[in-house]
Amino acid sequence: MLLQRIAAGDSTAVNQCLEQYGNLIWSTARRWSATAAEAEDAVQEIFIDLWKSAGRFDPEVASETTFVMMVARRRLIDRRRKRRMEVGELDYELSQRFASDELCPSQRAELCEEAAVASELLKELREEERRVLELSVHEGLSHQEIACRVGMPLGSVKTNIRRGLGRLRERLSRLSLAGTTRDQL
């Protein structure tokens, strides 16, 4: 696995890491950033976090792709919190696309196990529940912004999101437990 090679000091794994996760991290950072420049700073920081935390990746706990996304989200959340502290709540439209953005062909890479479980859960939800989760988890909107966008009471937005995330958390923990049990047999 790439992160284990990075942790072992194999610098040749860096380019492969970029190839494997670069577009995913860039897309995620763009969704969470107001400008392309901000997204570039975020991506740079995320990769530095990845090099530093590579040694803590445990394939027993999560897939490499999920770990990478966790590192990315953690950094993006921290950046947003610092931005709020410095300039107060910003009211800008996220998910902006600029002319300078280069597009790549849709890459439907193989879903990691956790994402597959998430995908199955999302299929079970009503459209409005799914939409609320997408706006929160994928687009990074605040609960208030989502309530305004979909015309749903704020309390309902929070309940839907927490319930959806909680259900997935439970399924992933069962997945992890099943894996542990399999290993022990």
Next chain:
Amino acid sequence: MSDASDERLERLEMLLAEEALGQLDESQTAELRQLLEEFPEVDRDSFLRAAAAMDLAFSQDAEREPGLSLPEHLKATIVSDANRHFQSKALANGAARASTNGHGTGMDAVKSESRSWTGAVISNKEAASRNGHHAIADDGAPNALRLNVRSRDRNFDPWRWAGWLVASAAILLFLLLQFARPTPTGSDLALNPIAVDQADAGPTVEQLRQRLLDQVGTRQFDWTAGPTPLESSVAGNVIWNQDQQEGYMVFDGLPINNALLEQYQLWIIDPQRDKHPIDGGVFDITRSGKVIVPIHAKLDVIDPQAFAITIEKPGGVVVSDQSRLPLLASVN
């Protein structure tokens, strides 16, 4: 579990979900930190993992428009950052390897490493001037005052001291072995004096520390007297964030040192990383009262068990003899 405990656990899980979505405010962040300490068995990354998995599922939606491509110029920057990371890691590992060699070969290894650190090795005098310490009398003779520590308590029971550490007797043994080794003389280890204050514009050290304190995952440990405490008591704490690999030390009452004679050196005890403590760098105290010092660990910290302050010769040492270890902060 009682109803009240169930409610608090439920509250913890709600806050973890909000944290995974980046929706916590400052007071909720502080509340989350307290609840995590109350329920240490809870997997605090579980909601973040779920959010990451869900985000990936949305990203993989086949109906979605084509994804964005990482800009080429950014790839070059990332590769450059990675090279720097590997270089600094290799240098730090080289220093650690040098210190693990037997005493007979240790000095040769250290000298060999130091030759390859051109520009990184600085003289004692340069270290003093970098730290802004100007305790040189008019005739050029350095101030003769040294920090006084109490002699080691003859009744000092290292096993009782070990009770400060969460870990087992193995950690105590490793500490005793490590610190009991004779200190190589003339250590040429690269130095990284830590600035006590930031003079430039931008966030102050205090603000940076507060920002880190506000992040989930940041833990705080109070200083306690080490086996050779100072004559006056010192208060303060260490904060450390494992994910950020960032930390700050606060000292209140740590005596001002003469950098030409001696400097404080931080050690991070991390048995999972190495049998030897991680060098956290040397620093000076240049004023009385409360001071904040950023931590610059030479190696990535995996699972810190304790933070220790020793007093060493200018420039620090590769291996401390522990003869003056005034402060300890144990990770509970």
